[in-house]
Amino acid sequence: MNRLLTRRSVLSASVASAAAAALAACSSPSAPAAAAARILPTDPLIADFEARRIADGTTVTQQLTAAPFNTKIAGKPVSTWGYNGSLNGPLIRAKTGDLLDVPVTNKLAEGTSVHWHGLALRNDADGVQGLTQEAIAAGTDYGYRFRLAHPGTYWYHSHFDMQRERALYGALIIEDPKEALSYDQEWVIILDDWLDGITGTPEEVVEELSMGMDMSGGSMEGMDHGGGGGMDMGMKHMLTGATSDYLGGDAGDVKIPVHLFNGKPAQE
Structure with a gap:
């Protein structure tokens, strides 16, 4: 659920960028009527x-x-x-x-x-x-x-x-x-990809991902999924060469040490 820099994170960033652009447009001198009509919280x-x-x-x-x-x-x-x-x-x-x-x-x-x-x-x-x-x-x-x-x-x-x-x-x-509720059992399940306190912190992962994007010119292609050593230096949280049929071939960029089910590891 909480895998770092997943499609959700990318979409969130895209939405935030779009919202910022929309707000800038509303406040520009060329659109005073739109700014006046905007409903604030x-x-x-x-x-x-x-x-x-x-x-x-x-x-x-x-x-x-x-x-x-x-x-x-x-x-x-x-x-x-x-x-x-x-x-x-x-x-x-x-x-x-x-x-x-x-x-x-x-x-x-x-x-x-x-x-x-x-x-x-x-x-x-x-x-x-x-x-x-x-x-x-x-x-x-x-x-x-x-x-x-x-x-x-x-x-x-x-x-x-x-x-x-x-x-x-x-x-x-x-x-x-x-x-009309009719069922034998109800389960509320929360899934979480967890690393905080196990292998580091979320902030460390973001820093590593940012370093990887800087080294690759702004794309994730520089993450060296082929298994080479180009991204190994200081990249303890990164995956290299990992694949997954369930995820369309790409297993992601971050090593997730523990998968939680309602706050407990899957093994428990």
């Missing part, structure tokens, strides 16, 4: 539209505390960051029409935010720092409150730098009260 229209959502449920409250904590992964002591001291954040379960109330306490040494992945929700609660809100500063609190309009299986995660590559994520289940 603080615009009263956001609250007006939120008031029109279905509101026949209850209030579901879940406290999240983002903080460093110590744990063991594959028998090895690991220091990482997470929500409420766990490798998986708490499972949040609610129904359409409910009001989700999530107070967040940031005990990290840097800013953070919480993004509700895949949800159609009020813009000022989307949790994208620098776009829909300012980052939750270290040592401060913030509250997310929004109506749940669409049932489904979602996840929430930090949207600040590389934090979601640690344990700052969790599952969100929104049930449809009109759906």
Whole structure:
């Protein structure tokens, strides 16, 4: 789920670039009308539209505390960051029409935010720092409150730098009260490609990937997938020559030491 520089990461970067270009266009002198018409996260229209959502449920409250904590992964002591001291954040379960109330306490040494992945929700609660809100500063609190309009299986995660590559994520289940639930068992499974505290940190991997792109002139072709020594110096996290039929031939660029299933290695 959290493989570094995967298609998700590339797409996220593309979306961010497109959003930046769109904002620049809106603020350019040639488009004053567009800039004036743009709806900001603080615009009263956001609250007006939120008031029109279905509101026949209850209030579901879940406290999240983002903080460093110590744990063991594959028998090895690991220091990482997470929500409420766990490798998986708490499972949040609610129904359409409910009001989700999530107070967040940031005990990290840097800013953070919480993004509700895949949800159609009020813009000022989307949790994208620098776009829909300012980052939750270290040592401060913030509250997310929004109506749940669409049932489904979602996840929430930090949207600040590389934090979601640690344990700052969790599952969100929104049930449809009109759906007749009929099944023998229910499993909520979170998959995570994990390396933090095992072979290094996410930041080290990003630095190595950046070095590889610099050496290859901006492409990943210089990663020397043929197994040569061109990229071996100082590249302890990189794969060379790895293939996978399941991934279209390319097994990726990063060595993943542990694959977690609900916070535990597959072997357990």
